[in-house]
Amino acid sequence: MTRASRGSAVVMTLYLLFLLVPIYWLLNMSLKTNAEITGAFSLYPLNPTLANYRTILTDPSWYMGYVNSLIYVVMNTALSLAVALPAAYAFSRYRFLGDKHLFFWLLTNRMAPPAVFALPFFQLYSAVGLFDTHIAVALAHCLFNVPLAVWILEGFMSGVPREIDETAYIDGYSFPRFFVRIFMPLIASGIGVAAFFCFMFSWVELLLSRTLTSVNAKPIAATMTRTVSASGLDWGVLAAAGVLTILPGALVIWFVRNYIAKGFALGRV
Amino acid sequence: MTLELRGVSKEVAGQAWTHPTDLVLAPGSMNVLLGPTLSGKTTLMRLMAGLDQPTAGRILWQGRDVTGQRVQDRGVAMVYQQFINYPSMTVYDNIASPLRLQRVARAEIDRRVRETAAMMRLTPFLDRRPLELSGGQQQRTALARALVKGAGLVLLDEPLANLDYKLREELRAEIPRIFEASGAIFVYATTEPEEALLLGGNTATLWEGRVTQFGPTPQVYRAPQDAVTARVFSDPPMNFKPVVVTGGEAALDDARWPVDVPDGPYTAGFRAAHLTLDQTPRAIPLAARLDATEITGAETYLHLLHGQDRWVGLVPGVRRLAQGPLTVWLDPAHVYLFDQCGRLARAAPYARAA
Numbered sequence: 001m002t003r004a005s006r007g008s009a010v011v012m013t014l015y016l017l018f019l020l021v022p023i024y025w026l027l028n029m030s031l032k033t034n035a036e037i038t039g040a041f042s043l044y045p046l047n048p049t050l051a052n053y054r055t056i057l058t059d060p061s062w063y064m065g066y067v068n069s070l071i072y073v074v075m076n077t078a079l080s081l082a083v084a085l086p087a088a089y090a091f092s093r094y095r096f097l098g099d100k101h102l103f104f105w106l107l108t109n110r111m112a113p114p115a116v117f118a119l120p121f122f123q124l125y126s127a128v129g130l131f132d133t134h135i136a137v138a139l140a141h142c143l144f145n146v147p148l149a150v151w152i153l154e155g156f157m158s159g160v161p162r163e164i165d166e167t168a169y170i171d172g173y174s175f176p177r178f179f180v181r182i183f184m185p186l187i188a189s190g191i192g193v194a195a196f197f198c199f200m201f202s203w204v205e206l207l208l209s210r211t212l213t214s215v216n217a218k219p220i221a222a223t224m225t226r227t228v229s230a231s232g233l234d235w236g237v238l239a240a241a242g243v244l245t246i247l248p249g250a251l252v253i254w255f256v257r258n259y260i261a262k263g264f265a266l267g268r269v
Numbered sequence: 270m271t272l273e274l275r276g277v278s279k280e281v282a283g284q285a286w287t288h289p290t291d292l293v294l295a296p297g298s299m300n301v302l303l304g305p306t307l308s309g310k311t312t313l314m315r316l317m318a319g320l321d322q323p324t325a326g327r328i329l330w331q332g333r334d335v336t337g338q339r340v341q342d343r344g345v346a347m348v349y350q351q352f353i354n355y356p357s358m359t360v361y362d363n364i365a366s367p368l369r370l371q372r373v374a375r376a377e378i379d380r381r382v383r384e385t386a387a388m389m390r391l392t393p394f395l396d397r398r399p400l401e402l403s404g405g406q407q408q409r410t411a412l413a414r415a416l417v418k419g420a421g422l423v424l425l426d427e428p429l430a431n432l433d434y435k436l437r438e439e440l441r442a443e444i445p446r447i448f449e450a451s452g453a454i455f456v457y458a459t460t461e462p463e464e465a466l467l468l469g470g471n472t473a474t475l476w477e478g479r480v481t482q483f484g485p486t487p488q489v490y491r492a493p494q495d496a497v498t499a500r501v502f503s504d505p506p507m508n509f510k511p512v513v514v515t516g517g518e519a520a521l522d523d524a525r526w527p528v529d530v531p532d533g534p535y536t537a538g539f540r541a542a543h544l545t546l547d548q549t550p551r552a553i554p555l556a557a558r559l560d561a562t563e564i565t566g567a568e569t570y571l572h573l574l575h576g577q578d579r580w581v582g583l584v585p586g587v588r589r590l591a592q593g594p595l596t597v598w599l600d601p602a603h604v605y606l607f608d609q610c611g612r613l614a615r616a617a618p619y620a621r622a623a
Binding site: 163166171186 | 355
């Protein structure tokens with residue numbers, strides 16, 4: 001090994017350690033008792049315990065947070081894709097009056113902070129009786145996930161030559177059949193990447209999901225921020241909840257890791 | 270099975286892409302659309318396929334008006350210049366897909382797919398996906414998919430343009446054979462006059478969205494109706510020179526030769542291969558300036574200046590010539606005369622004899 005490559009290996013290792021420290025510390029805390037966390041400083045759990053995880057997985061007020069989050073996240077991902085697929089197809093294949101402006105306007109929806117929309121959504125959903133339901137959060141998250149999915153999918157779709165569409169029609173494919181049988185397999189990685197981003201943004205979004213729910217659809221992120229009890233903070237349980245919150249994202253990233261770079265390029269290679 | 274275009278025209282954003290066109294393609298005929306890029310070959314073909322709707326005019330298939338009919342119901346087949354297949358399906362499924370949509374029986378599908386694949390020499394690759402094949406094999410897959418369904422009208426839009434020249438020659442030799450076997454009307458778009466001549470059949474020459482002439486290929490080549498057609502159907506392009514006819518004789522440089530047209534100004538046109546460097550019987554000398562030569566191996570291209578006009582000559586053999594004054598020879602039997610409007614006034618005598 002040359003001096004230069006050893007040097008870069010050292011830098012890389014330090015960098016990775018630096019990145020992983022907070023995650024390690026979270027894991028470390030989740031395996032400790034509250035007494036150990038607030039007491040002595042230790043780099044690893046002296047008395048490893050799974051009690052924190054047991055609390056979360058047995059107490060409905062905890063695990064229902066995950067269930068609620070997963071429900072609205074999955075609903076939102078499905079909704080966003082169902083809306084974005086035809087929209088992206090239209091943007092990629094047809095020229096119509098104001099198409100470029102509309103495409104840009106979609107994106108501008110992502111430029112406003114969610115706090116702007118929290119109040120109107122809260123009032124509207126309360127008025128129509130959607131408050132504290134999963135669909136309410138799923139719909140609210142569509143506000144920023146649909147534009148993103150359209151943007152990603154449009155890039156992938158424009159990479160497919162229009163002649164494939166026409167050849168399919170000439171062969172006798174009807175539009176729906178062509179779309180499902182021929183077109184969707186061609187942009188499968190794009191759909192995967194779009195689904196991943198929808199999942200991720202919906203999973204980490206806190207403000208809207210907390211504002212629009214109270215009990216029945218309360219997300220895990222809200223549960224985690226409301227655990228200051230009379231006896232003080234339950235550090236260990238909170239850390240365990242944090243670890244469990246990272247898991248779904250990590251799993252999804254694992255599955256789409258090969259397409260992610262392409263997704264950031266939005267298919268515009 | 271006849272395809273008829275009646276006054277078909279296409280306008281896009283106020284611009285005429287296809288001027289009103291009348292065309293009748295006879296049953297079982299090979300028809301070549303010949304023209305440079307942007308001359309409207311693809312536009313015309315898309316109208317024939319039903320992918321685009323004409324702005325005006327009707328399209329008749331077997332005497333039935335099919336204008337505005339869905340492309341799915343037209344029962345045509347089309348092959349593009351790009352190799353268009355369904356990348357997620359195997360070659361077998363690609364070829365089978367039009368038949369499956371027609372709800373043909375499974376055994377029948379299998380028989381026809383294997384038959385077509387054998388004809389296109391694809392049998393060893395049936396289990397592969399198109400992107401794992403060479404360009405020539407991909408295009409053969411596309412051709413197989415177009416042929417398998419037995420469409421009455423097969424449209425080929427510059428199908429060989431993206432292939433390297435060896436594959437192009439190989440596949441071009443096969444196309445007449447495939448055409449014979451299918452019995453369908455073939456429409457073949459190309460930019461190369463040579464390709465039109467090799468394919469035979471009929472040729473329609475296109476220029477700026479207009480069909481300038483349509484007829485049997487050799488006839489269009491030998492007796493172009495106007496200067497535009499002659500230019501489109503010559504590679505290298507036809508050489509032109511204004512001449513004046515007085516007393517039944519045309520004059521070019523110092524030479525005169527008898528012609529059977531009324532007196533007046535004309536444009537003489539002749540093909541590159543008819544210029545020679547050596548004197549032949551009856552040939553007239555022309556004083557030109559040699560600008561550059563291009564040697565292709567067995568032939569030499571001469572880029573000449575004659576007064577204000579640029580000419581191209583094509584002579585056999587490798588000729589190394591210095592830039593500067595050069596006398597070239599031209600047999601008046603190879604000279605076409607076009608009138609002031611560009612219409613053919615006098616075909617070259619050699620072509621009339623042929």
